[in-house]
Amino acid sequence: MERINYQHLYYFWTVAKHGSISAACEVLHLAQPTISGQLTVFEQSVGAKLLRKEGRKLVLTDTGRAVYHYADEIFALGREMTHMLKGRTTERGLRLNIGVSDAMPKLIAYRLMAPLLRLSDPKQIHCVEDKTERLLTEIGLHSIDMMLSDVPATPASGARVFNHFLGESAVAIFAAPDLAARYRQDFPRCLNGAPFLLPTINTALRRSLDQWFDDKQLSPTIQAEVEDSGLLKTFGAAGVGLFFSPRAVASEIQRQYGTEMLGPAEGVFERFYAITAQRRLKHPLVTAILDNARQGLLDLLDRPG
Template sequence: MDWLNYHHLHYFWIVAREGSITRACEVLQLSQPTISAQIKELESALKSSLFQRQGRGLALTETGRVVFRYAEEIFSLGRELQSQIRGNPSGQPMRLRVGLVDVMPKLIAAKLLEPALQIPLGVRMICTEGKLDRLAAELSVHQLDVVISDAPLPPSFKAKAFNHLLGESPVLIVGTAALRARYQNDFPRSLNHAPFLLPTEGTSLRRSLDQWFQSQKIHPVIRGEFEDSALLKTFGQSGLGMFAIPAATEMETQRNYHVQRIGQIAGVTERFYAISIERKLKHPAVVAISEQAKSQFAREFAE
């Protein structure tokens, strides 16, 4: 088995952090030949160059940037471990790097993530939005701790990752009071040729809605398609069309966007997942998210 020499990694980390071997020598109180030799040993073990000349200084190579990110995490965890064992916590909050799929309803995302900020250890959350494939790639190289998604990671994704179901919610059709008065009676047949605002194609909710429309022989008049769920709701508030929401956000959506329930779509649910590289969740903040979500969804939608 190949073992990583953490002394070599530490010297590399200090040089990368300080920006030069000269400044690293001052920090480490070692000679320049000693530090240079240690970094050469690390490059030899990794079979890749970590620095390249840039003018009079050094710049990280692409591999060097990857190694530096890992080193940052490794030595940060090491400091936290020492503080905890000595019974003298640093007081620094634990970091939680979350990837949030951009089509996730923001109200749901806020509900899911809130428990992470309430654990006694203290958490500093760093939240990034993007497409599932990009976030999953960042997760696979440890740039993220967890990805929160409205769809599971497909089997075609090559890196090892696991889908953890947080919960599922029925789907409602909502709209302004005027739309409710017009389309509530004889629901769902009343929705044929009715105005709708929909998520963009390719999203999990859009696929479910399209299948449901087809099964019910409903032909909606699509007034708009949106990637951003908050923007979709803002247009819905103006009465341009009805839209679908998870029942878990009904109260907040009614309060924030002044819309009302028109009907519930039978047999259609929206599911939410935490995706991690671990089969069993370990990060305390992610465990808190998972446990609270499962409890809340089960309580709200128990039959």
């Protein structure tokens, strides 16, 4: 088995963590030529570029992100061993790296992850939000264990992944109180020309909503198109326009954003998926999320009927 030079790995990890060689020099108390030379040797030993320049910044390559993820785990274990040897025993517990698609309703994502927070066993949950395509890349690099999405991964994504259907919810229309009062009567015909906040055209929900508008012969006035579901609701709470969201979390939306539900968008549903790499299917915390979805999520979500 080829051996890794952990000193070189530590130099790389420090540079990546602090964002530049000069910052790493201050932490390591080494000269810049020393660190630069050791990084070059390390990249040669692994056979791939780990860092590249973008302007004046150093950014991780895809391989670099994967190596950094493993280095983070390695040095975290090293710190715990040091604490243990000094008499400060710690329980590290399980670590779950989870990605959430920016179009995924955050209140639904929270419901899926909330049971993990109630587990008595020690755990560390690291949650990131990004575009679906980028998160699928991270799964392929094993930088995250699973992702939550409003769309399944397709073969076109190029990643070897597995989709797990979690459930679906009917969609309803919400608005700030003043705006809601103007569009309550003769629903949904009163919505013709109404100001709307819509998800961007690259989302599954937007395609369904465009079809719903056509079926109802409605022409909305689009005030803004917002990809992030949380930001869209923030705009809606400010009275900028009406917006759509899963009916399953209607009470939370009304309480958290001070909005009111006008009525359902009949025939429109949002579907939710967990996406994992084959290697991570046996992760206990991933299994806990999937089991919770199978056993209880459909009690929280609305099914078409």
